Amino acid sequence: MTDTTPPNDMPPASPETDVPNTETRITDILKSEQDSQGSNVLSFAALESVSVRNGHAHVSLATSRDNASRVEPLRPRVEAAIASLPGITGATLSFTSHRPATPAAANAPASGGGHRPFNLGDKRRNAASRHAPETLLPGVKAVIAVASGKGGVGKSTTAVNLAVGLAREGLKTGLLDADIYGPSLPRMLGRNARPDVVDGTILPIEAWGLKSMSIGYLVDENQAMIWRGPMVMGALTQFLGEVEWGELDVLVIDMPPGTGDAQLTLAQKLGPKLATGGAVIVSTPQDIALLDARRGVAMFERMETPILGVVENMSYFCCPNCNHRTELFGHGGAKAEAEKMGVPFLAEIPLLADIRASGDEGTPIILSAPDSEAAQAYTRFAQAVARSLSSQYSTKEPS
Helix, strand or coil: CCCCCCCCCCCCCCHHHCHHHHHHHHHHHHHHCECCCCCEHHHCCEEEEEEEECCEEEEEEECCHHHHHHHHHHHHHHHHHHHCCCCCCEEEEEEECCCCCCCCHHHCCECCCCCCCCCCCHHHHHHHHCCCHHHCCCCEEEEEEEECCCCCCCHHHHHHHHHHHHHHCCCCEEEEECCCCCCCHHHHHCCCCCCCEECCEECCEEECCEEEECHHHCECCCCCCCCCHHHHHHHHHHHHHCECCCCEEEEEEECCCCCCHHHHHHHHHCHHHHHHCEEEEEECCCHHHHHHHHHHHHHHHHCCCCEEEEEECCCCEECCCCCCEECECECCHHHHHHHHHCCCEEEECCECHHHHHHHHHCCCHHHHCCCCHHHHHHHHHHHHHHHHHHHHHHHHCCC
16 A cells, blocks of 8 residues: 655645545545445445545555546546545546466466556455565665666666665665666666566575665666556565565665655655665756756755755766767756755766676676776775665664
């Protein structure tokens, strides 16, 4: 179930909007609303998730496409009935579809056109959606969210090289690709494998000393992920609660761009782990990117997540022929912005063709060319983050 814990500056939910209690009432509504033949909604669909945000209830039903057409005429009545519940001001009913479970389901190709990422059975899926924050990632000491206020600033490349750099520093490291709509981890790590599922637990893909997970391991590289919000939240919850991450010093999460529902949900669900780790904000030097970086910092501060610092990516270009340095996007903007916001400045990463090529080829540059200028910049960045983690660990340990 999507966590609905409010941000620090929002009023707490009233008892009437407590999600477990609301879910029970919604279930009763789904049982009572019937079609002309006397069949109720739950005759054709299963309640998959309920989330309540600012008084608006989002209800996701798992059903087949054929049955969805039978439920659709009941939608207005169901939404109106849910909206009349105490503490609820509005309601949205959405449908997700999936293939019936089969013995070969775990090995079947996944589809991005409305199917769940893992066909583990309704009970396991519903259990995953109900993971409380304290039960998620029990063996993980800290979580680092690598985020940006916008796309196209090199966040995923930064996350991959940071994770590999932390592993090289001796930390047991995992890497989670939380960008459901634009997964890039499989290509950047050079892995094209489908994870195994053992006793309902998903085994992460290992690459370059990391444990990794991405929706990209489960769908064709050219498949568009046409999913509504509840399905995305369900997939992310599975990645947190049903992947065998084991004992890790740190889990690096490549966050989706922006400051939307996925970021908010992950920050809420992983609050204690993020408090031991923190957020890294990636930006380019230009003003338009820095505007979005400020929003990213503001979001994590609102969620009481420590800001480990800011990285200036594509900081400068050094000509491989003459070594002349050109600041294509300006220079120093992220450092100045970090100073203005009172957060650490972690690294300047150059704009080099080798960084792009290493990502396309599936070997992070911190490994493929460890003596290069780019690799050295990533190494210093990872060392700074490792020192910060060490400091965070020591402050959390009992005296």
